Amino acid sequence: MRQSGVSALDNDKALSSDDIADVTAYYAGVNASFLPLAPADPTLVKHGEELAKVGSAARGIQSCDNCHGPGGVGEPPAIPYLAGQYEHYIAFELQMWQRGLRKSSPEEIAAVAAYYQQVCMHAESGGSSQ
C-alpha cells in the first residue's frame, strides 16, 4: 500500500485492514452528487489536455490516457479514473509520488490536473468536456 496519503492516520490508532475494507466498500457504493467546480484557466487546461492525450516526446512524458483510458475513464479495479477528479487531488498525488513524471515541471502537473478536473464523466452533472 502507498504511504503518501495516510499521514493524518499515521499513529497507533491507524485503521485496521478490516476498517480499510469496510470503508472502501462503503465509498464504492455511495452514489454522491457532485458539487460545482470553479472553471480552470483555459490555457492551462489546453496544455493539460495535450499531456493527457499525447504526452510529450520531447520531455519523455507518456500520455496519461495510455494507462488511464480515453478521457481518463480508468479501468476498474486496477487503474483509477482521473476524469472529473479534483485538480488538487491529482496535483497532490503527482507531487507526492511522481509516477512516470519525474521530469515534469510544476506547470505540467498543474496543467494536467486542471484538464482532468474539467473532463466530465458524469453526463448527468452537466459539465463540459473541452
Ligand code: HEC
Ligand atoms: C504506465 C501506466 C500509467 C501512466 C502512463 C500514467 N499512470 Fe497514473 N496510475 C497508473 C496506475 C496503475 C495507478 C494506480 C496504482 C497506484 O496507485 O499505484 C495510477 C494512479 C494515478 C493517480 C492516483 C489516482 C488515485 O485515485 O489514487 C493519479 C492522480 C494518476 N495516476 C495520474 C496520472 C497522470 C496525470 C498521468 C499522465 C501525466 C498518469 N497518471 C500516467 C498508471 C499510469
